[in-house]
Amino acid sequence: EVQLVESGGGxxxxxxxxxxxxxxxxxxxxxxxxxxxxxxxxxxxxWVAGISWSGDDMGYADSVKGxxxxxxxxxxxxxxxxxxxxxxxxxxxxxxxxxxVRGYWxxxxxxxxxxxxxxxxx
Amino acid sequence: xxxxxxxxGTLSLSPGERATLSCRASQSINSKFLAWYQQKxxxxxxxxxxxxSRRATGIPDRFSGSGSGTxxxxxxxxxxxxxxxxxxxxxxxxxxxxxxxxxxxEI
Numbered sequence: 001e002v003q004l005v006e007s008g009g010g011x012x013x014x015x016x017x018x019x020x021x022x023x024x025x026x027x028x029x030x031x032x033x034x035x036x037x038x039x040x041x042x043x044x045x046x047w048v049a050g051i052s053w054s055g056d057d058m059g060y061a062d063s064v065k066g067x068x069x070x071x072x073x074x075x076x077x078x079x080x081x082x083x084x085x086x087x088x089x090x091x092x093x094x095x096x097x098x099x100x101v102r103g104y105w106x107x108x109x110x111x112x113x114x115x116x117x118x119x120x121x122x
Numbered sequence: 123x124x125x126x127x128x129x130x131g132t133l134s135l136s137p138g139e140r141a142t143l144s145c146r147a148s149q150s151i152n153s154k155f156l157a158w159y160q161q162k163x164x165x166x167x168x169x170x171x172x173x174x175s176r177r178a179t180g181i182p183d184r185f186s187g188s189g190s191g192t193x194x195x196x197x198x199x200x201x202x203x204x205x206x207x208x209x210x211x212x213x214x215x216x217x218x219x220x221x222x223x224x225x226x227x228e229i
Contacts (some may be wrong), residue, residue: 001155030182035219037142037167043213044210044221044222044223044224045159045161045167045210045224046221047212047219047221050219059218059219061218062123062218065126090189095166095167106213106214106215106216106217106219107214108157108169108172108212109159109167109169110169110172110178110179111156111169112166112167113166113167114165115166
């Protein structure tokens with residue numbers, strides 16, 4: 001059974017940093033691209049960042065480019081999102097999601113974690 | 123950036139009825155790189171359709187997707203009580219992935 005479990009969410013002040021992690025199990029981690037998708041409370045879905053199976057290729061939404069960094073550790077079956085210079089508008093549930101593709105990373109998402117809430121407030 | 127516009131914003135229907143949801147792209151989406159998701163309150167999204175018309179594993183055949191270019195449709199042939207939820211489309215034709223704003227299907 002595919003499982004994606006996010007951790008690291010919480011309350012953080014504007015301008016500070018936070019690191020999210022996603023532990024993957026139940027599938028061959030390095031056979032898949034991985035992504036972060038967020039959802040502000042009561043709002044729609046917004047893609048944040050994606051990374052290829054090897055970690056060599058990645059992409060970011062314009063809203064987070066230069067502030068967020070996605071990375072993966074295939075030996076540990078884990079995905080991370082380093083979030084710097086956080087803003088109030090970054091407040092959201094952050095979902096880890098799998099893209100069932102190896103050759104590139106921009107794809108659809110077939111499995112999702114349950115999400116981690118990040119609240120940016122003073 | 124490809125902007126996806128979903129309509130209507132809310133669809134009020136009864137169990138057994140047919141639901142037709144629209145997703146219109148601001149520019150043509152090549153190779154039908156469009157997916158649909160269902161999200162219920164307090165839950166993560168669930169993949170329904172990819173490649174514009176291919177059902178994901180375990181998705182009932184009352185869900186169907188169609189369309190190409192800039193106009194795509196998700197059809198629920200006969201609504202079951204568990205189908206009342208919010209539905210999102212997503213394009214993956216470009217490296218800037220985008221979602222539509224969602225359609226809520228309510229009783």
